[in-house]
Amino acid sequence: MDPTLFFEQVVNGLSLGSLYALIAVGYTVVYGIIQLINFAHGEIFMMGAFGALTVYLVLGSPTDLSIPMALCVLLPAMILGGMVLAAGTALIMERFAYRPLRGAPRLAPLISAIGVSVFLQEFMRLFYGRIPGFPDSKRGIAFPRIEGITGNNIDIGSVSIKMSSIFTIAALLICTAALWYYINRTKTGRAMVATSQDPDIARLMGIDVDAVIMRAFVVGAALAAIAGVAHGMYIGNIDFKMGFMAGLKAFTAAVLGGIGNINGALVGGLVLGMVEAFAAQLGPTAWKDVWAFVILILVLVFRPQGLVGAKVVNRA
């Protein structure tokens, strides 16, 4: 393979992988604590993108901003808006669709999650465009142009890298560091680890497990929202069903790394991104969505604990 092409695919793979990893963390954190595969998490990613768009529209769709204004004011405000909408949706979903089923057989919340997923897609399809001044949400909506990122490239030698790829990779690095700090250095982070290891004992330590579960949903939603914004800038448009395929692939990434294990989600995401980037380059383009699921099946059959190792759930 031509070296230029090779490096471009490495960057593509890292960028796509970072996107999957950011979403996969949400699957794995929630699974680690309540053993639920939250199939509506892809829609939380979609809500993040729409939340960011909403902030942009509410601000009056500012155009021709200077690069510092776009990067230091508009983009952070949009990310924050995405996080608020994603986390708010996740909390409502947890409270009304999952918490009432906490003691039920595992299949019940799983079905509930699929229901929430369809509900959120249809809700956005039918109602988002009805808000006065908002674009028709039944088809794709152009994602706001962010000066300095959208359409910009950095050239290193003959290799050309999209700024939106760099944004995604940087977002993953920053989020990983923040997540590491939260899990290892804060009291509520330690409580989250303790709850995932033994919820009953966590209760005996004085940990409010309901609060921990809510925080897990919020953490997952916040990272998914950043991914939603990154995706919007990379692809250039968003739609109500964008969470479906991205969600399934991020779920695959979480399983590939070892579901319940945060490091696993990061590794799984990056590996999956790389595989997809090179498979798209070397194989037929129409097959680009096939490889993730081939990997999913292979992992489930031959290494169900994943690359890094799943959380061993041991309960009395």
Place this chain on the structure above:
Amino acid sequence: MLEIRGLEVAYGRVKAVKGIDLSVGKGQIVTLLGINGAGKSTTLRCISGLIPPVAGTIEFEGESIAGLPAHKIVRLGIAQSPEGRRLFKDMSVEDNLMLGAFSRKDTAEIRRDLDRVYGMFDVLAKRRAEPAGLFSGGEQQMLAIGRAMMSNPKLLMLDEPSMGLSPIMTQLIMKTIKDLQSEGVTILLVEQNAQAALSLADRGYVLEVGQIALSDTGKALLGDDRVRKAYLGAE
């Protein structure tokens, strides 16, 4: 300090505790004896708030705590060292102990209590950064007791602290319990080792299939024929 009346606890339709009365006075060591499945652990889990009672009352320092969530009960001053120790095995000794103090905000006092636990158990102090899973059974039991003590409880409930331990280690744990009592901690001790438990206890209850079969002072129960036959292996 702890007054239980007519307590019933069930798992689904199966009643594990069928109407027990139990009281623990301030500063006492009270022991709850019985074979596996008698309902001892269930009683402790219910007092701690891990399972709600089906019927009956639980009062702690005059206030009803039945049905409160577990994290609130810890804040009232009841700690439990659970059966099988249930440490956070991948976490260090110090992380385990600090999780024991999760409900508290008084940083200086937490520090002091941490030093107190390290003072009680030298081996924990020396290996405080090592994961809890690497320690021996007896050492893990020390850590489980220390972790429960980190919430600075008024009432400490210990579920079979001697389980799986050597006689020497059992003796050490029992001595620790006695020491805690002399520091003013009230103790509810669940045990299968009746000899060890009754020698310490001010009062003992014998639980059989979810009901109190006998209750008396520790000394009297040690001399009771039925207890000697059923729990102390006397002929």
